[in-house]
Amino acid sequence: MVDKTSGVPVHRQVAADLRERITAGEYAPGDKLPSERAMIETYGVSRLTIREALSILRAEGVVVTEHGRGVFVRPPASIQRLSRSRLSRAARAENKGAFLADAAAQGFTPSSSVRVRFEPADERAAGHLGIQPGDEVTVRDRVMRADGLVVQLAVSRLPRTFTRGTAIEEVDTGPGGAYARLEEAGHTIGHYAEHVGSRMPTPEEASALQLGQGIPVITVTRVAYREDGTPLEMNDMVLPADRYELTYEWAAE
Amino acid sequence: MVDKTSGVPVHRQVAADLRERITAGEYAPGDKLPSERAMIETYGVSRLTIREALSILRAEGVVVTEHGRGVFVRPPASIQRLSRSRLSRAARAENKGAFLADAAAQGFTPSSSVRVRFEPADERAAGHLGIQPGDEVTVRDRVMRADGLVVQLAVSRLPRTFTRGTAIEEVDTGPGGAYARLEEAGHTIGHYAEHVGSRMPTPEEASALQLGQGIPVITVTRVAYREDGTPLEMNDMVLPADRYELTYEWAAE
DNA sequence: TAGTGGTCTAGACCACTGA
DNA sequence: CAGTGGTCTAGACCACTAC
The missing domain is CATH 3.40.1410.10 (Chorismate lyase-like)
Structure with missing residues (x-):
């Protein structure tokens, strides 16, 4: 899932993987992503690394996080x-x-x-x-x-x-x-x-x-x-x- | 400098303090901010907390970080x-x-x-x-x-x-x-x-x-x-x- | 109450810059 | 070479949500 010897920072790899799954439709707008603690298992990295990946996607406007609820694919706003x-x-x-x-x-x-x-x-x-x-x-x-x-x-x-x-x-x-x-x-x-x-x-x-x-x-x-x-x-x-x-x-x- | 009992997250307080100093002109566009390790001493918090504060200011476009050089107030681009x-x-x-x-x-x-x-x-x-x-x-x-x-x-x-x-x-x-x-x-x-x-x-x-x-x-x-x-x-x-x-x-x- | 994200610590090592 | 930011770990406790 992630290659720790590639030189590419692990949190970027995680962000790229999630971004791909989202654009591919694996997670649709409004869908809940796996919890941070679940991703720790999936990717085999520490929680901070997961949170850095999510921070990138938040800054891109791709996901929104809701305290106590989870991380969600940002639904499009009505223009x-x-x-x-x-x-x-x-x-x-x-x-x-x-x-x-x-x-x-x-x-x-x-x-x-x-x-x-x-x-x-x-x-x-x-x-x-x-x-x-x-x-x-x-x-x-x-x-x-x-x-x-x-x-x-x-x-x-x-x-x-x-x-x-x-x-x-x-x-x-x-x-x-x-x-x-x-x-x-x-x-x-x-x-x-x-x-x-x-x-x-x-x-x-x-x-x-x-x-x-x-x-x-x-x-x-x-x-x-x-x-x-x-x-x-x-x-x-x-x-x-x-x-x-x-x-x-x-x-x- | 920061109030750890106020309920406001410490990294937000640090970000607000730096933002104020920048808008007040204490740090001018292009100026170098103190190093992260110096801020650890100044504010009495861990490095991650400082980095979270800087991350907020980066996302706002207020500062830019340059690897190996330091953190700088973003100079205005020519429009x-x-x-x-x-x-x-x-x-x-x-x-x-x-x-x-x-x-x-x-x-x-x-x-x-x-x-x-x-x-x-x-x-x-x-x-x-x-x-x-x-x-x-x-x-x-x-x-x-x-x-x-x-x-x-x-x-x-x-x-x-x-x-x-x-x-x-x-x-x-x-x-x-x-x-x-x-x-x-x-x-x-x-x-x-x-x-x-x-x-x-x-x-x-x-x-x-x-x-x-x-x-x-x-x-x-x-x-x-x-x-x-x-x-x-x-x-x-x-x-x-x-x-x-x-x-x-x-x-x- | 269980599960979620939010905050924070202490420490380590790496990569880059510039004298 | 010293000093800087970049990455990552392991663990802790808090605040919020939903059942």
């Missing part, structure tokens, strides 16, 4: 697909923003909590918003839930010059959300840009999004621009990578 | 930004495809190896390409390098009915790449769609892309459609998440 059409004015007219529009389309019960605060812009925010570091920005910190489960974190920043006296500085921005309030104030949105990346979550994000080991987050920074090109809003979103796929479409040329 | 304009016909006219256009813009020396093969479409490919599973597709398997380093993997699939008799079935597709050959054959491209996700790399991807622990990959599936809506090509790309950011822009409405 939600997001496309940019959710930002259309037509959707805004009927709903309260992009997230509620998604909920209506995908059939889950949405909820969200918002905290509003004001702070000086940092280097990065100033760069995206075309203002000076230290200029005051309105910050809307949102946690979005689907059927009670946290599925998305979003931090929106706007130069305060655009939000003073509007409902954007309130917890409830009203029908159509912040973008609708901006347009009412004469700031018609001209175009959007989204910057997409990925990384491992911070411990705070991992617990907020209830992420298991081996699940990255997708980061999306959306910047909304006025028709004259002035940046109006920067929105930093963090999505669990096992539950989201983003779709972008555009005409050739 | 390459990709925007959809690289797919314009204007860029194609002067270059050999999107990757070479990027190279010209960003100033690195590109190289790539291609393998061409033919195989029956699987379920997923058939779905994206609007054909039947089992129908023959032309597969172009590409490894792209910047200054000798592998930076991108791409697998392109086209229904063979569109590629027969064209240079798309050759290793060298000629000036402008496969898209230029398609248009010459009368298949004018109408629009593109890109589906973006993220996950941890497979062991094969991790070694090909020389990914350290704690670095996810960004997956991009691009589908090119003819003006009448017929899918022409599906391109599965795998990018190291620490070196790429994708940008999409579009007009409001």
Whole structure:
């Protein structure tokens, strides 16, 4: 089963063997693997070696361990697909923003909590918003839930010059959300840009999004621009990578 | 330094302490952390406990370990930004495809190896390409390098009915790449769609892309459609998440 | 209560790096 | 060569799950 003279670390051999059996279908998604103590017998190695092998598979997102229950092949999460059409004015007219529009389309019960605060812009925010570091920005910190489960974190920043006296500085921005309030104030949105990346979550994000080991987050920074090109809003979103796929479409040329 | 009666696992406390010192700037990017044996003294715990703490930070992408040298704060990688304009016909006219256009813009020396093969479409490919599973597709398997380093993997699939008799079935597709050959054959491209996700790399991807622990990959599936809506090509790309950011822009409405 | 994974110790030897 | 991280053992006790 394992070759201790091959030079390849034994725990890697065990991990490779288990990975093969899983991809071959010997253990299906959701199935329980043998217990660690059973694997000690099977492979003839110490418990730590087994646990190192399982640690590799956890980091790859292949298995999940549950204390007191066992080790299981990770079942695939249901993927939600997001496309940019959710930002259309037509959707805004009927709903309260992009997230509620998604909920209506995908059939889950949405909820969200918002905290509003004001702070000086940092280097990065100033760069995206075309203002000076230290200029005051309105910050809307949102946690979005689907059927009670946290599925998305979003931090929106706007130069305060655009939000003073509007409902954007309130917890409830009203029908159509912040973008609708901006347009009412004469700031018609001209175009959007989204910057997409990925990384491992911070411990705070991992617990907020209830992420298991081996699940990255997708980061999306959306910047909304006025028709004259002035940046109006920067929105930093963090999505669990096992539950989201983003779709972008555009005409050739 | 650590509280063994708090109920919080000691290795998590050590990881949290190191993480704090790193974010506080006590250890800057590229700095060497104390050796494992030094930390045994500092924290008064066994070596395994220290190594478990470091394993957490490695999985988060916060530190990298180098055998025989030490543990280092991960230095930030230089980010390459990709925007959809690289797919314009204007860029194609002067270059050999999107990757070479990027190279010209960003100033690195590109190289790539291609393998061409033919195989029956699987379920997923058939779905994206609007054909039947089992129908023959032309597969172009590409490894792209910047200054000798592998930076991108791409697998392109086209229904063979569109590629027969064209240079798309050759290793060298000629000036402008496969898209230029398609248009010459009368298949004018109408629009593109890109589906973006993220996950941890497979062991094969991790070694090909020389990914350290704690670095996810960004997956991009691009589908090119003819003006009448017929899918022409599906391109599965795998990018190291620490070196790429994708940008999409579009007009409001 | 039995079985599971989670945490931790003390010690050993190996492989790699750099002076 | 000394110092570093990588691998592995044998054993112990704890915390959680499920019957």
